[in-house]
Amino acid sequence: MGAQWKHKGRTENAAAKGKIFTKLVKEIMVAAKGGPDPSTNARLRMAVDAAKKASMPRDTLERAIKKGSGQLDEQVNYEVVTYEGFAPHQVPVIVECLTENKNRTATNIRVLFRKGQLASSGAVSWDFNRLGVIEASPPAADTDAETAAIEAGAQDVEKGEEGGARFLTAPTDLDAVGRALTGQGWTVSASNLAWIAKNPVQLEGEARGEVESFLEAIDEDDDVQNIFVGLR
Incomplete structure (x- = not known):
């Protein structure tokens, strides 16, 4: 939990698997900017390995590489945007997004953090x-x-x-x-x-349930790529 928020049983239905593929495709496209060859691009190699473990169709994977490396006419430029803040009960959270529209993402994240507290850059990551x-x-x-x-x-x-x-x-x-x-x-x-997290928070019962519901809501946003939380 302290490393990365993950859904249990997330691959049990088609909709969930499609959401995972969307995140993986984004990561592949961003990684492929550093070159289309996984043997010389470590980030791309890790993204491709993750896609294969998730049973992504080969044509989907190859298209994502070509699109990200500029081999196709259609261009989508994803940017990495990181947000820091606190879930309920002052649990520290770092949210990594991949987006082609930072204004949309910023608006969505502000709404999602209403039950917590959005903080400035560095306010959480130091811990x-x-x-x-x-x-x-x-x-x-x-x-x-x-x-x-x-x-x-x-x-x-x-x-x-x-x-x-x-x-x-x-x-x-x-x-x-x-x-x-x-x-x-x-x-x-x-x-x-x-x-x-250096000092993860220990929560049980209803308080922990509130934090998990907060994290699940954030994870449902299409622009959210990874969530890291200081929770044991």
Whole structure:
């Protein structure tokens, strides 16, 4: 929860899957501005890997790359816009958007933050660390994650879901560490840059429900790409 807000069971229906594809297409298009070849464009490679894991159709993926790299006549220029603020109960939140219309996005975000508090740039991010996060499963049940982290050059490792591990890296080391882990036999399921809260808030019961409802409403906005929240 402290790393990134995620819906559980989000891929269970077609509408949810379509929403995921929309976010992935945007990320691919922005990443492809740095070049259409995933082998020489680390950001694009991570976006393509995520799209493949989500079972995105190949023609959709290839079209997004061509569109983002300027190989097609139709041009859409997405910009990254980041908002900082607080959910109910003063829970810190960072919202990353990809948009072709910043005025529309700003208006929508202001409305969505009415149940919380929108803050100025830097008011929240100082209490987060910008890190690379890799989620991976080991080649064998007895594989030592800490040894793997050291050998791959990760800064830290945490217990992940279903016997997996969560490796934390410097932002510039994300791609190299992911490749190193793959070379050790680990199966990487996710690799991205994230904001990790230094002092996440602990909430239970009704208060936690209010925060989760607030986050779900923000996540439904088409321009919202990622939400990072300081909540245990």
